[in-house]
């Protein structure tokens with residue numbers, strides 16, 4: 001029988017770890033982390049490996065934050081209900097450093113034959129994998145002109161992506177890398193500045209409509225804008241599909257065998273192996289300062305804990321409880 005087990009304790013799969021409770025005799029940690037999401041856990045592992053004594057608190061009953069695997073349908077069928085595309089993780093210096101240790105803990109990243117695709121109501125399907133020639137053949141079945149346009153889309157990416165990443169990685173201020181694209185100094189050659197202006201300002205419909213003819217090819221790309229809530233006619237809706245379709249065609253989309261929660265479980269196990277503690281079901285209500293230094297935390301229920309070096313807060317989540 002199909003069941004939706006969102007509200008029971010059994011549905012949590014990869015994220016489930018041996019539960020650790022907060023003991024009275026717990027040694028004073030050097031660093032307290034608030035939140036056991038991927039960012040906090042990654043940082044906690046980095047410093048625990050350097051010999052720091054870390055204590056990580058999460059208010060939920062399992063760690064992972066927005067990286068979560070659940071059995072929502074049939075027992076044994078695991079679903080990543082939030083983050084599942086681990087391409088940023090797989091390309092990170094963190095993964096490069098911990099790859100082997102994580103693999104020993106069971107983290108196995110796999111790339112599907114088609115990382116993304118478009119399925120039309122009449123059954124037509126276009127799937128994109130990491131083999132460029134196969135992709136061009138598949139696109140040409142919808143439109144030969146679009147196969148050519150796909151190559152131009154790739155060429156624009158090769159020329160523009162470094163500037164685009166510079167813009168995305170900069171503070172949102174008026175000066176800076178945006179001036180490279182929109183300034184009058186002519187810093188960028190026209191074959192970079194012109195496509196970039198389109199990617200940054202056009203609506204999806206306008207940009208893709210100029211480049212591609214087939215509705216299936218356009219939908220394939222446009223889906224990545226919907227992912228960030230850009231409707232077809234919203235200006236600026238192209239940058240995400242531009243990055244995602246190009247990046248994924250080159251590298252594929254790695255997902256974790258058994259669910260993203262396995263990544264969290266593996267990192268938690270490593271933190272513990274390095275002497276750290278990850279304690280669930282504990283909400284930090286307040287950070288307490290000592291001579292201007294974030295030193296202690298007050299937990300729900302009133303207990304206070306001291307850290308000898310500091311407190312790191314990474315509680316990004318919307319208020320979700322699992």
Ligand SMILES: Cc1cc2nc3c(=O)[nH]c(=O)nc-3n(C[C@H](O)[C@H](O)[C@H](O)COP(=O)(O)OP(=O)(O)OC[C@H]3O[C@@H](n4cnc5c(N)ncnc54)[C@H](O)[C@@H]3O)c2cc1C
Nearest residue numbers: 035037038039058059065066082083084085284315316317
């Ligand atoms: C629906 C969805 C899909 C996504 N898909 C992808 C994807 O495919 N690929 C990708 O790369 N990224 C994806 N993301 C983004 C990615 O999941 C987040 O960027 C990432 O998980 C953020 O990690 P974090 O550690 O900063 O915060 P979070 O994961 O939000 O973790 C913060 C933790 O802090 C805990 N916390 C908060 N307040 C307190 C408190 N007072 N005391 C104790 N604990 C507290 C929370 O319970 C939570 O566990 C997605 C996000 C969402 C929401």
